[in-house]
Amino acid sequence: MTAALLEIDHLSKRFPLRRSTLDALRGRPRPMLQAVHDVSLSIARGEAVGIVGESGCGKSTLARCLVRLHEPDSGRIAYNGADVLALAGDQRRAFNRSVQMVFQDPYGSLHPRQTVDRILAEPLAIHGVPDAETRIERALDEVGLGTGFRFRYPHQLSGGQRQRIAIARALILEPQILLLDEPTSALDASVQAEVLNLLDALRCRRGLTFVMVSHDLAVVTHLCERLMVMQRGQTVEFLSAPDLAAHRVTNAYTLSLMHASSGFKRAAEPGHLEPLS
Amino acid sequence: MMPLLAVRDLTVTFAAAAAAAAGPVRVVDGISLDVMPGEVVGLVGESGSGKSVTLRALLRLLHAAHIGGRVLWKGRDVLAMPDHELREMRGKGMAAVFQEPTAALNPVLPIGLQIEESLSAHTTLNAAARRRRAIELLGEVGITDASRRLGAYPHELSGGQRQRAMIAIALAAGPEILLADEPTTALDVTIQDQILALLLRLVADRGMGLLLVTHDLGVVAETCDRMVVLYAGRVAEAGSVADVFHQPRHAYTDALLRSMPGEGTARTRLAPIPGQPPSLGRPPDACAFVPRCGYTNPLCTEHRPPLIEVEPGRASACTAWNRLPARVPS
Ligand SMILES: Nc1ncnc2c1ncn2[C@@H]1O[C@H](COP(=O)(O)OP(=O)(O)OP(=O)(O)O)[C@@H](O)[C@H]1O
Ligand SMILES: Nc1ncnc2c1ncn2[C@@H]1O[C@H](COP(=O)(O)OP(=O)(O)OP(=O)(O)O)[C@@H](O)[C@H]1O
Ligand code: SF4
Ligand SMILES: [Mg+2]
Ligand SMILES: [Mg+2]
Numbered sequence: 001m002t003a004a005l006l007e008i009d010h011l012s013k014r015f016p017l018r019r020s021t022l023d024a025l026r027g028r029p030r031p032m033l034q035a036v037h038d039v040s041l042s043i044a045r046g047e048a049v050g051i052v053g054e055s056g057c058g059k060s061t062l063a064r065c066l067v068r069l070h071e072p073d074s075g076r077i078a079y080n081g082a083d084v085l086a087l088a089g090d091q092r093r094a095f096n097r098s099v100q101m102v103f104q105d106p107y108g109s110l111h112p113r114q115t116v117d118r119i120l121a122e123p124l125a126i127h128g129v130p131d132a133e134t135r136i137e138r139a140l141d142e143v144g145l146g147t148g149f150r151f152r153y154p155h156q157l158s159g160g161q162r163q164r165i166a167i168a169r170a171l172i173l174e175p176q177i178l179l180l181d182e183p184t185s186a187l188d189a190s191v192q193a194e195v196l197n198l199l200d201a202l203r204c205r206r207g208l209t210f211v212m213v214s215h216d217l218a219v220v221t222h223l224c225e226r227l228m229v230m231q232r233g234q235t236v237e238f239l240s241a242p243d244l245a246a247h248r249v250t251n252a253y254t255l256s257l258m259h260a261s262s263g264f265k266r267a268a269e270p271g272h273l274e275p276l277s
Numbered sequence: 278m279m280p281l282l283a284v285r286d287l288t289v290t291f292a293a294a295a296a297a298a299a300g301p302v303r304v305v306d307g308i309s310l311d312v313m314p315g316e317v318v319g320l321v322g323e324s325g326s327g328k329s330v331t332l333r334a335l336l337r338l339l340h341a342a343h344i345g346g347r348v349l350w351k352g353r354d355v356l357a358m359p360d361h362e363l364r365e366m367r368g369k370g371m372a373a374v375f376q377e378p379t380a381a382l383n384p385v386l387p388i389g390l391q392i393e394e395s396l397s398a399h400t401t402l403n404a405a406a407r408r409r410r411a412i413e414l415l416g417e418v419g420i421t422d423a424s425r426r427l428g429a430y431p432h433e434l435s436g437g438q439r440q441r442a443m444i445a446i447a448l449a450a451g452p453e454i455l456l457a458d459e460p461t462t463a464l465d466v467t468i469q470d471q472i473l474a475l476l477l478r479l480v481a482d483r484g485m486g487l488l489l490v491t492h493d494l495g496v497v498a499e500t501c502d503r504m505v506v507l508y509a510g511r512v513a514e515a516g517s518v519a520d521v522f523h524q525p526r527h528a529y530t531d532a533l534l535r536s537m538p539g540e541g542t543a544r545t546r547l548a549p550i551p552g553q554p555p556s557l558g559r560p561p562d563a564c565a566f567v568p569r570c571g572y573t574n575p576l577c578t579e580h581r582p583p584l585i586e587v588e589p590g591r592a593s594a595c596t597a598w599n600r601l602p603a604r605v606p607s
Contacts, residue, residue, distance in 0.1 A: 018387075018428035031425070054465050055419075055437025104436040104463070107377040148556050156291075159376040159459065160324025160492075182436065185462045186376065188492035190536040191324045193549035215437075215465035256467055 003081065004042040005209055006066070006177060011039045011075030013061050035061040036072070037233035043177075048203065048210040050220035052257065053230035059213040060104055062230075063179050066211070067101045079177075097127050100170035104181040104213075106162040110154040116140075116165055117150045123173050139168040144194050159186040167195065171202070180212040184219060196222055217257065221245065229254045279352060280311040281454045281486040282335070282371070286346035289327070289334050304330050306510040307346070309584075312454060314484040317477070319497040319518065321490075322507030323533075323554055328490045329376055331507075332456045336373055337363060350454070369399045372452035374460045376490075378439040382431040388415075388442040389427025395449035414445040417475055419468045437463040444472060448479070454486040455479075461496065473500050494534065498522055506530050509555055509565040512584050514598075516591040524603045526593040528572040531601050564596070572597035 013036040019028060036058040043049050051059050064070045066077060068084065077084040079095060087095050103109040110119055120136045129135070137147055143164035154162055163186040170178060184192040200223060202208045214220045220227055221241045229237040229251060237251040249255050289305035305327045312318050320328050333339045335348055337355065348355040350371055358366065375381040383391055392411040396402055402410060415423035418441035431439055440463045447455060455476070461469040477500060479485040491497060497504055497518060505515045506527060514527035525531040532550045552569035563578040564570070576582070576596040584594040
């Protein structure tokens with residue numbers, strides 16, 4: 001077996017829930033929410049792994065633990081054999097550069113008072129990368145936004161344009177691993193196709209490794225050859241893309257996800273209309 | 278029957294968007310559409326085509342923009358409404374679910390309180406009933422364990438939970454018309470179905486009008502009665518969903534329908550529409566799709582093709598409207 005590039009080992013993360021004032025006065029303990037529970041996943045260099053599962057099952061929490069935005073309560077993460085949770089100084093900086101994340105919520109992840117140009121220039125400056133000008137132009141081009149967008153602020157962009165800026169920012173440092181949290185959810189079919197083709201090309205060209213969170217099975221199977229299905233914080237199934245295509249699925253949730261993906265059916269035609277109350 | 282919402286020649290113009298831009302940009306350029314009671318109208322179009330700006334303009338929620346044309350809500354002119362009427366209309370008359378919940382939710386208020394605020398503004402329920410209703414609404418949008426999540430702040434929710442909390446807030450007002458901007462993008466299919474079914478129930482039972490912005494053509498096919506396709510701030514074509522899907526009447530729609538990813542087609546190249554949408558600075562007097570279109574002919578550049586009724590209930594602004602292939606239902 002080849003050594004994994006990223007190794008997640010029995011990772012768990014809990015969040016405290018709010019108590020009512022009454023419970024607090026009675027001294028009841030804070031209820032906890034187990035967002036990620038004992039998840040293990042090993043990812044080889046150049047591999048693309050998809051994470052799917054219902055809303056709230058812990059996908060983003062897991063991804064955020066990987067880039068150390070959350071401290072896990074227990075478990076280990078190893079990158080190239082090194083303990084990620086113990087990285088400091090230069091090693092931590094190198095890790096931060098090699099592992100980039102595209103957040104689920106582009107609006108919250110782009111600084112509202114920075115122009116697109118600043119947003120893209122900043123990571124380059126932090127890591128001392130030369131040729132900022134060329135890189136910024138190329139990054140904008142790659143995500144289908146011309147240089148005309150360079151001096152806009154995030155609020156002057158459409159939702160899909162913001163999402164593509166977030167992707168451009170992650171790509172501009174030429175990372176080893178890209179964590180993508182619903183990277184194309186705000187994109188229409190054509191732009192989504194463009195972005196997925198770009199990601200695929202980068203993978204062939206640079207051997208980029210992907211972890212992609214998405215609720216869209218079609219998107220995940222397009223890019224990834226292996227998927228992990230999560231439910232209530234836990235891993236319930238590992239699948240290969242061919243398994244999925246051949247409907248070789250055992251877990252009940254995965255099955256329902258697969259069936260539901262084949263289309264929402266409009267119920268009976270609306271009958272008579274009641275006046276608005 | 279009078280439309281709940283009638284939009285006529287809506288235009289939205291921003292002052293120069295960036296220091297580098299030459300002048301004002303018109304991002305919505307003459308959009309017209311109707312939403313009848315109990316009708317679901319889909320608004321689709323490429324990223325940046327003007328869908329979200331249109332929705333915000335309908336509620337007069339745009340700053341630093343000039344809005345032209347007419348917006349009639351139950352026959353009343355929204356663009357000319359005095360502020361107090363506007364406040365009354367927003368929420369109960371016309372509510373909106375915005376594309377990015379993080380930007381729309383109040384970050385320092387628990388979601389339970391945000392729902393209750395909407396209830397106290399638009400209903401006569403007392404405090405206890407409001408709390409019950411808030412729990413019920415969160416349950417309806419599929420947030421399990423609703424009573425324990427009332428106290429959660431937006432940042433303590435997952436992306437999909439935030440989106441659903443926002444839907445609950447909009448529905449709390451009991452709107453006559455709901456403008457929903459990509460309301461299910463953060464949701465997996467099972468919950469997406471639940472939300473769409475909930476909205477369609479309100480449409481069927483209460484005659485709510487629904488203007489649904491989505492880039493998910495599957496959702497349009499399954500939920501909408503009619504659809505309006507935008508390209509570069511203008512209506513490219515409009516018609517019943519079945520008609521548009523089976524026989525597009527605009528070359529852009531034709532290309533859009535071809536770029537849908539299919540299931541189980543792992544790692545094959547998808548077919549995006551080549552080229553990029555035009556910059557909106559100074560639109561040429563021609564069809565905006567010309568540089569990307571496979572059906573271009575001399576008529577396309579003579580002047581901008583107007584939106585005309587090409588068949589009953591079917592409008593198109595494409596000179597090749599009668600030369601496009603019919604699509605085989607898959
Ligand atoms: N900071 C926090 N405090 C408390 N609870 C949290 C926090 N962040 C997340 N949670 C909870 O943890 C669970 C997992 O959230 P997470 O964001 O990982 O879900 P997800 O799988 O990404 O869902 P979605 O598909 O909706 O984005 C959810 O129930 C969420 O409400
Ligand atoms: N405040 C603003 N100033 C200048 N231009 C703007 C402003 N807001 C939006 N735009 C531009 O207007 C166009 C339409 O934006 P809009 O948000 O309506 O797109 P959209 O159709 O909703 O796209 P998406 O599917 O990506 O959300 C975009 O090109 C955008 O860059
Ligand atoms: S009007 Fe001409 S250029 Fe425009 S979409 Fe139709 S065929 Fe293409
Ligand atoms: Mg998430
Ligand atoms: Mg939008």
